Amino acid sequence: xxxxxxxxxxxxxxxxxxxxxxxxxxxxxxxxxxxxxxxxxxxxxxxxxxxxxxxxxxxxxxxxxxxxxxxxxxxxxxxxxxxxxxxxxxxxxxxxxxxxxxxxxxxxxxxxxxxxxxxxxxxxxxxxxxxxxxxxxxxxxxxxxxxxxxxxxxxxxxxxxxxxxxxxxxxxxxxxxxxxxxxxxxxxxxxxxxxxxxxxxxxxxxxxxxxxxxxxxxxxxxxxxxxxxxxxxxxxxxxxxxxxxxxxxxxxxxxxxxxxxxxxxxxxxxxxxxxxxxxxxxxxxxxxxxxxxxxxxxxxxxxxxxxxxxxxxxxxxxxxxxxxxxxxxxxxxxxxxxxxxxxxxxxxxxxxxxxxxxxxxxxxxxxxxxxxxxxxxxxxxxxxxxxxxxxxxxxxxxxxxxxxxxxxxxxxxxxxx
Amino acid sequence: xxxxxxxxxxxxxxxxxxxxxxxxxxxxxxxxxxxxxxxxxxxxxxxxxxxxxxxxxxxxxxxxxxxxxxxxxxxxxxxxxxxxxxxxxxxxxxxxxxxxxxxxxxxxxxxxxxxxxxxxxxxxxxxxxxxxxxxxxxxxxxxxxxxxxxxxxxxxxxxxxxx
Numbered sequence: 001x002x003x004x005x006x007x008x009x010x011x012x013x014x015x016x017x018x019x020x021x022x023x024x025x026x027x028x029x030x031x032x033x034x035x036x037x038x039x040x041x042x043x044x045x046x047x048x049x050x051x052x053x054x055x056x057x058x059x060x061x062x063x064x065x066x067x068x069x070x071x072x073x074x075x076x077x078x079x080x081x082x083x084x085x086x087x088x089x090x091x092x093x094x095x096x097x098x099x100x101x102x103x104x105x106x107x108x109x110x111x112x113x114x115x116x117x118x119x120x121x122x123x124x125x126x127x128x129x130x131x132x133x134x135x136x137x138x139x140x141x142x143x144x145x146x147x148x149x150x151x152x153x154x155x156x157x158x159x160x161x162x163x164x165x166x167x168x169x170x171x172x173x174x175x176x177x178x179x180x181x182x183x184x185x186x187x188x189x190x191x192x193x194x195x196x197x198x199x200x201x202x203x204x205x206x207x208x209x210x211x212x213x214x215x216x217x218x219x220x221x222x223x224x225x226x227x228x229x230x231x232x233x234x235x236x237x238x239x240x241x242x243x244x245x246x247x248x249x250x251x252x253x254x255x256x257x258x259x260x261x262x263x264x265x266x267x268x269x270x271x272x273x274x275x276x277x278x279x280x281x282x283x284x285x286x287x288x289x290x291x292x293x294x295x296x297x298x299x300x301x302x303x304x305x306x307x308x309x310x311x312x313x314x315x316x317x318x319x320x321x322x323x324x325x326x327x328x329x330x331x332x333x334x335x336x337x338x339x340x341x342x343x344x345x346x347x348x349x350x351x352x353x354x355x356x357x358x359x360x361x362x363x364x365x366x367x368x369x370x371x372x373x374x375x376x377x378x379x380x381x382x383x384x385x386x387x388x389x390x391x392x393x394x395x396x397x398x399x400x401x402x403x404x405x406x407x408x409x410x411x412x413x414x415x416x417x
Numbered sequence: 418x419x420x421x422x423x424x425x426x427x428x429x430x431x432x433x434x435x436x437x438x439x440x441x442x443x444x445x446x447x448x449x450x451x452x453x454x455x456x457x458x459x460x461x462x463x464x465x466x467x468x469x470x471x472x473x474x475x476x477x478x479x480x481x482x483x484x485x486x487x488x489x490x491x492x493x494x495x496x497x498x499x500x501x502x503x504x505x506x507x508x509x510x511x512x513x514x515x516x517x518x519x520x521x522x523x524x525x526x527x528x529x530x531x532x533x534x535x536x537x538x539x540x541x542x543x544x545x546x547x548x549x550x551x552x553x554x555x556x557x558x559x560x561x562x563x564x565x566x567x568x569x570x571x572x573x574x575x576x577x578x579x580x
Contacts (some may be wrong), residue, residue: 004493032430034468069438072461077541078543079541079543081502081503081504081540081545082503082504082541082545083541083543083545084543084544084545084546086543087543087544116559118543119449119484119486120486120542120552121543122542122555123555123556123557155436157436157445157446158446158449159445159447159484160448160449160484160485160486160487161484161485161486162483162484162485162486163540163541174445175442176439176441176442177439177441177443177444177445177480177527178476178480179479179480179482195437195438195439195442236545236546237546237547238504238507238546238548239504239507240507244545244546244547244548245546246546256571267506276503280502280503280541311545313503313504313545315507316507319507323506324503324506324507326504327501327503327506328502330501331502331503331540331541334540335540337483
């Protein structure tokens with residue numbers, strides 16, 4: 001099928017416009033905001049950042065009667081290890097994001113929008129600045145857009161190096177000029193978000209899908225994919241495959257098809273051992289589980305994992321699962337914002353225990369300690385960072401226990417059979 | 418060392434502040450501007466910025482120390498930031514780091530005596546499809562291997578790389 005997001009040669013505004021770009025914005029501006037929201041609801045578009053929350057429903061939480069300013073924020077703080085789709089989407093098709101934001105802003109009545117982009121993406125932030133300026137010059141952003149009377153100002157805002165700012169309320173804190181520590185909910189951002197005002201926060205990929213939905217209709221989009229998992233998804237494949245990269249495919253595609261058809265199979269001489277199907281925070285699947293699973297929200301949940309951000313990390317049999325978990329634990333320990341005790345302490349304990357395994361100082365009892373620390377972190381913190389550490393720990397221990405035992409028995413870095 | 422914000426900086430700062438309904442939201446972008454100019458964020462710069470934005474110094478310091486991209490000390494001309502997260506790890510990031518440590522005689526966090534290189538290991542840079550990845554100042558270098566990295570290092574040593 002034809003790609004919706006990943007299109008070639010549309011990075012410049014002239015080419016995007018020539019291909020029908022910004023017509024959906026004009027169409028949306030001729031509809032009532034509530035009708036735009038209904039169209040997106042009908043499409044079954046769900047959040048592509050990781051949580052999978054229905055986008056239209058999220059927009060509808062902004063009260064029609066709310067007084068004062070409202071804000072639209074794009075989450076481009078792409079930081080989940082294994083994820084690299086938003087960067088490529090911004091490079092390939094920046095105007096789909098800008099147009100999607102203008103449509104979303106009209107739907108929720110926001111006069112200002114910010115694209116919060118991770119600090120390391122300096123080149124992409126500059127590219128977006130230029131694209132926004134080009135859109136403004138053509139009257140798609142700014143005052144009285146296309147003569148409709150609707151005003152929308154759009155700015156970029158660079159992060160400064162903190163994984164936690166991908167969590168939407170930490171992102172808001174950061175955008176306001178504070179440390180990125182997540183807020184207690186409720187109140188949810190739709191009630192009290194950026195600068196205390198009603199706010200919608202959506203991922204880059206979510207917003208970039210909006211113009212096509214307005215152009216072709218929610219029913220058209222809903223028919224793509226696999227039932228409740230509608231539309232296409234950008235799958236980011238990294239690891240020992242022949243052709244790693246970002247692939248746009250309908251939700252519900254099998255992992256096997258993604259691996260064999262899109263990625264050209266495993267690299268020569270490498271055998272599949274495990275897959276983290278939705279980023280480093282999602283529970284691992286064994287090779288057998290992965291080869292039987294469809295990649296969509298429901299199928300992955302049924303298989304005991306998550307679609308997450310669509311970051312498919314492919315692990316081959318030359319990799320040591322204990323070592324990989326140590327790498328991840330160092331990351332989560334480093335990125336814990338320190339606000340909640342179970343996360344701040346738990347991530348550190350887990351890293352320390354894994355260091356013992358890697359340095360040959362662990363005993364078999366440490367395996368259960370590791371598991372119980374992770375269990376004690378789940379669901380006990382303000383934001384899901386603690387869960388994001390706990391889920392890989394619990395799944396690695398459950399599914400690859402023999403490797404932990406081999407380490408405890410002094411045979412470090414045992415390879416899989 | 419006395420640190421004074423120039424009039425030119427203050428004019429630019431007003432433009433950045435105007436993007437937000439509250440001036441203090443410009444704190445992080447303004448710290449980035451300072452770092453772009455001086456290579457790091459000195460204590461005196463934090464103080465000057467706190468005065469400019471009418472914020473307590475503690476707020477500025479809290480932000481600077483929370484975010485990893487702010488350098489509190491000068492770095493070398495080339496800041497080598499090697500990703501060590503899962504996809505880069507599987508693609509050989511540890512070997513690249515070991516090579517840099519050996520060639521530069523540095524541990525992570527260190528700067529060469531000639532002021533040319535600072536070495537850091539960093540977390541996921543969001544370019545996992547072209548692992549292993551290293552960021553030099555603002556620029557990404559992808560699909561690296563030891564040969565490419567050695568050649569890149571030579572280019573930097575001889576000033577052949579734009580920075």
